[in-house]
Amino acid sequence: xxxxHRPSRIANRDPKPRDPDSKLKGQARVHRPGGxxxxxxxxxxxxxxxxxxxxxxxxxxEGDTIIAVPAKSGTTWTMNIFHQxxxxxxxxxxxxxxxxxxxxxxxxxxxxxxxxxxxxxxxxTSVKRGFKTHSQPGDGPGDFCVxxxxxxxIVVMRNPEEAIVSFKPFLEAHSLDxxxxxxxxxxxxxxxxxxxxxxxxxxxLKGFPHMPPEMIPPGGLLTMLYFGFINQWWKLRHEPNVxxxxxxxxxxxxxxxxxKIAKFxxxxxxxxxxxxxxEYTSYKWMKANQEKFEVPTLLPFKMLNEGAMVRxxxxxxxxxxxxxxxxxxxxxxWAKMMVPDDAARHWMxxxxxxxxxxxxx
Numbered sequence: 001x002x003x004x005h006r007p008s009r010i011a012n013r014d015p016k017p018r019d020p021d022s023k024l025k026g027q028a029r030v031h032r033p034g035g036x037x038x039x040x041x042x043x044x045x046x047x048x049x050x051x052x053x054x055x056x057x058x059x060x061x062e063g064d065t066i067i068a069v070p071a072k073s074g075t076t077w078t079m080n081i082f083h084q085x086x087x088x089x090x091x092x093x094x095x096x097x098x099x100x101x102x103x104x105x106x107x108x109x110x111x112x113x114x115x116x117x118x119x120x121x122x123x124x125t126s127v128k129r130g131f132k133t134h135s136q137p138g139d140g141p142g143d144f145c146v147x148x149x150x151x152x153x154i155v156v157m158r159n160p161e162e163a164i165v166s167f168k169p170f171l172e173a174h175s176l177d178x179x180x181x182x183x184x185x186x187x188x189x190x191x192x193x194x195x196x197x198x199x200x201x202x203x204x205l206k207g208f209p210h211m212p213p214e215m216i217p218p219g220g221l222l223t224m225l226y227f228g229f230i231n232q233w234w235k236l237r238h239e240p241n242v243x244x245x246x247x248x249x250x251x252x253x254x255x256x257x258x259x260k261i262a263k264f265x266x267x268x269x270x271x272x273x274x275x276x277x278x279e280y281t282s283y284k285w286m287k288a289n290q291e292k293f294e295v296p297t298l299l300p301f302k303m304l305n306e307g308a309m310v311r312x313x314x315x316x317x318x319x320x321x322x323x324x325x326x327x328x329x330x331x332x333x334w335a336k337m338m339v340p341d342d343a344a345r346h347w348m349x350x351x352x353x354x355x356x357x358x359x360x361x
Contacts, residue, residue, distance in 0.1 A: 053144040054113055055103040055133060059121055062150040065130040065265060067100065070229045072166040073158035074247045075132060076293045081258055081281045082130045082154070085267040089276025091289075095297040102132040104144075107298050109182055128267075134225070136232035141215075142224060143232060149241060154261060155233045158247035159349050160226040161331055165321035167221075168199045177301040196322025200330075219334035226348070227338040234344040237354050246351030254282065 069075035079100040137147035179185045190209035193199040207216035217223040243264040250257040294304040339345040
């Protein structure tokens with residue numbers, strides 16, 4: 001398949017702006033405990049209400065692709081890789097979240113599920129659809145990803161040390177307008193800490209403010225965001241419709257990783273298209289066009305401050321953001337406790353080819 005189709009105008013479907021004055025306190029809008037649908041997830045994470053997971057209401061099609069990546073682990077990059085491969089190189093799209101929908105995200109507190117479901121169903125069958133998720137398949141309270149043999153799954157993992165230090169500035173980069181949109185300005189201060197050490201001990205280990213204790217597993221957000229993710233996807237790593245790739249390997253070999261993903265998806269850009277695909281998926285291009293990755297069209301205001309999504313794009317730099325030897329050791333302790341498979345745990349931290357992993361006996 002030569003991916004010449006450009007679904008930009010179709011995928012967007014001119015979503016209706018949400019009323020910025022509309023308010024509905026006390027209802028979580030992310031569809032997983034401790035999930036993270038940008039603005040919606042941080043506003044009422046502590047609710048005991050259990051809305052039906054929107055991911056499981058989507059009418060998936062044969063051939064759909066799920067891009068499954070934990071928070072701050074290369075999600076936006078992988079979404080863009082999918083979009084550029086699908087189109088053969090598209091520098092003109094306005095919003096990656098209009099191109100690759102995210103069923104964990106709602107645009108406002110009063111938005112009905114039906115509005116989003118109808119929008120996604122309206123994407124022509126001629127377009128290869130991709131959906132973003134931070135979740136995983138399974139039967140647990142946060143396992144909302146739908147797994148089917150006739151769909152494909154690109155699963156990216158990152159060293160949780162790198163991801164969690166990036167999570168702190170990401171939270172801080174949510175605009176004040178977003179907090180106002182969800183009538184939660186008074187909650188913002190509970191998510192902000194002056195140092196990463198305080199952030200780690202007050203939020204990462206204890207869970208988001210006001211979360212019921214029974215919802216917080218050992219290891220807190222480390223387990224909710226990363227350890228549970230690797231545990232479930234690791235079981236499926238040998239399935240032919242699952243491609244597991246590590247963020248560090250993507251950084252080491254950008255072109256090789258994009259070509260590997262293309263082969264997995266049966267998307268074959270032409271020789272003329274390949275240079276464009278590689279350019280538009282490079283860190284340099286994405287940083288220069290970062291507004292395309294900061295949800296600029298789905299809300300009636302700026303949701304994220306500049307640089308929130310495309311930040312450093314580096315590996316092994318977690319100490320620059322506040323990681324300490326003590327916290328690193330603590331993360332390793334929780335990982336050993338919550339990720340019992342030695343091979344899975346090692347790959348989660350260090351990457352490498354899944355084909356080279358020696359399974360436990």
